Amino acid sequence: MTYQETLDYLFNALPMFQRIGAAAFKKDLSNTVKLCEELGNPQQQFKSIHVAGTNGKGSSSHMIAAVLQEAGYKVGLYTSPHLKSFTERIKINGKEIPPDKVVAFVEQNRTFLDSLKPSFFEMTVGLAFAHFAEEKVDYAVVEVGMGGRLDSTNVITPEVCLITNIGLDHTQFLGTTLAEIAGEKAGIIKPKVPVVISQYQSETVEVFKAKALEHKAPVFFADRYYRAVQKGLNTSTQKCDYQIIKNNTDTVYSLDLFGKYQEKNLPGVLMVLEVLKEQGLQLAPSIVQAGLAHAAEISGLKGRFxxxxxxxxxxxxxxxxxxxxxxxxxxxxxxxxxxxxxxxxxxxxxxxxxxxxxxxxxxxxxxxxxxxxxxxxxxxxxxxxxxxxxxxxxxxxxxxxxxxxxxxxxxxxxxxxxxxxxxxxxxxxx
CATH class of the missing domain: 3.90.190.20 (Mur ligase, C-terminal domain)
Incomplete structure (x- = not known):
């Protein structure tokens, strides 16, 4: 198969939510489980960070990946949707998956894929996990596509979960209230795995507390630990300065992300990094500063302000x-x-x-x-x-x-x- 033929197989042979909407939505993890088993369960061969939420999960995923990469780790990053090229969805240290790897995956698994008939998203998740395992990444930052509980990515057992802002989106699938949507997002919480909630919202807090208690998972509401305030453009660095306040101490971070909404994302990102440090990661303050300063550049993030x-x-x-x-x-x-x-x-x-x-x-x-x-x-x-x-x-x-x-x-x-x-x-x- 050529690369274009492979893309045609991925995009056209099976429905894709981003293109056609509801017809492509499947409330079932069985296909993803079967595909991962066929691939040798690659999702068990690397450590991961799982990121869900309505807004901010893409930016947060890229920031976390950039800091881990700056710390010297080999970092996989799975996000969706792509803007320009399919290969944007799957990156290692900021480099997109080579097209020949996409072709090889489909060719090698074509018989099984034809019989299983997984969705576009299920196939893409399998491809990402197989690529990360083959390339022996240290960590993979995995962004949920939609929801969480029944999202195809929800076959991993991560080191830490992050759930960003909860808003009204995809209500035809996830629920019509913030609490109902939070219940779907909370589905990524795993037994005894720490979960960080970026934003304390009165409508959702009890949902997250209950799910965390059920799974005996430590839960951290990040904006109760950190407060971020955008200070504006730093003319000397041409980056945007954010004042981070924790325990009455101030730190200024310069980011190459300019959207004011990063005020809501930064507490969650910093809390995830703190949890990872408690698990033994070596993340000096200078590493965190450098990773955030070049997050978009390092990770290839586009389209965010x-x-x-x-x-x-x-x-x-x-x-x-x-x-x-x-x-x-x-x-x-x-x-x-x-x-x-x-x-x-x-x-x-x-x-x-x-x-x-x-x-x-x-x-x-x-x-x-x-x-x-x-x-x-x-x-x-x-x-x-x-x-x-x-x-x-x-x-x-x-x-x-x-x-x-x-x-x-x-x-x-x-x-x-x-x-x-x-x-x-x-x-x-x-």
Whole structure:
């Protein structure tokens, strides 16, 4: 098989949630268990950190991986979805899995895969675990795809679990309240394995405490130990400074991640690193500082409050639900600008009303759509936005939308591109 034929097999032969939505969602771990058994249970051959949550799990996973790599460990990183290339999902020390490894995996296991008929996500998890085991990683940071309890990644027994912010997303699968969603995320908690909760939320705290008690797992609410405050751009380092307060002592960390929402992610990341240190890892403060300072660079993280241009300022972000978009708008609207332009595209299975209500009515909108079946048609998005007092034009292709907006914008304007991971993924110069 060629690499393209292999990708076609992965993407087209089996349904994939990111492209088609609910039809690809399977509430069952049996296929993943069978596939891992066929592969020799590679997930048992390396230490792991398991990361779940609604918002922040991608950034947190990349930060943890970067610090462990800076400490000299060989670190696997499994995340989803990818932005540009399938191989982004599976990395070791920041390097994507080689395409020939993807081809070899499918060729060697084709007969079994054809008989088992696992989902795209199940196959990708098997591929990641097999690659990490073959390359003998010291640690793998494994991000949950959706939920936790029945997510394909939930066949690992990690050294520590991290659960980031809980918000209303994928409610058709995970529940309609924060407590119900937290119950699904809490499904990654394992017997006697420490679990870190990034954010103490009154609606979810008892869910996590009960599940941790059931499994006799130590539980740490990270923002009860650490408080993070974004201080802004450090002009000497061109990174963003965050003040970390613990036990009335202050430490400043400079990050190459600029989203204000990292204030909510950093306590969880630092608490996970503290738990790992208690387990015997050698992580000097200078190592943590260096890893966080270059987290995006080391791990290859893209699309998280990423600046794409100056004069006018252009930012993109993959945040797409109520919590994520609310934090983005708060940070963007605090910036100085003459006119605010928003290039917006969304998928068709989200609660759009709550997100649209968060967007400024004074902004100038361009409505676009990603080239996937789940994309909400741009003209439908325009109509829904109009119903919420947001006015703009339709330019379906995100790159054409950006090109036309740049022609109209002044050097003191601000342009934001977002609303969907898949819209951001199609930006050409990302």
């Amino acid at each position: 990423q600046k794409l241009g100056d004069a006018p300022l252009v930012y993109c972000d993959t945040g797409h639900n109520e919590d994520g978009m609310g934090q983005l708008m708060e940070q963007l609207q605090a910036m100085p600008y003459d006119d605010f332009h928003i290039i917006l595209g969304m998928v068709n299975d989200k609660d759009l009303g709550k997100v649209l209500d968060l967007l400024p009515k004074s902004a100038k909108y361009v409505f676009c759509q990603a080239n996937i079946p789940r994309a909400l048609p741009a003209d439908e998005l325009q109509q829904k936005a109009t119903d919420h007092g947001l006015a703009g034009v339709v330019i379906r292709d995100v790159n054409e939308a950006l090109s036309q907006t740049l022609k109209k914008a002044s050097k003191n304007d601000l342009i934001f591109i977002g609303g969907s991971t898949f819209v951001v993924a199609e930006i050409e110069n990302l």
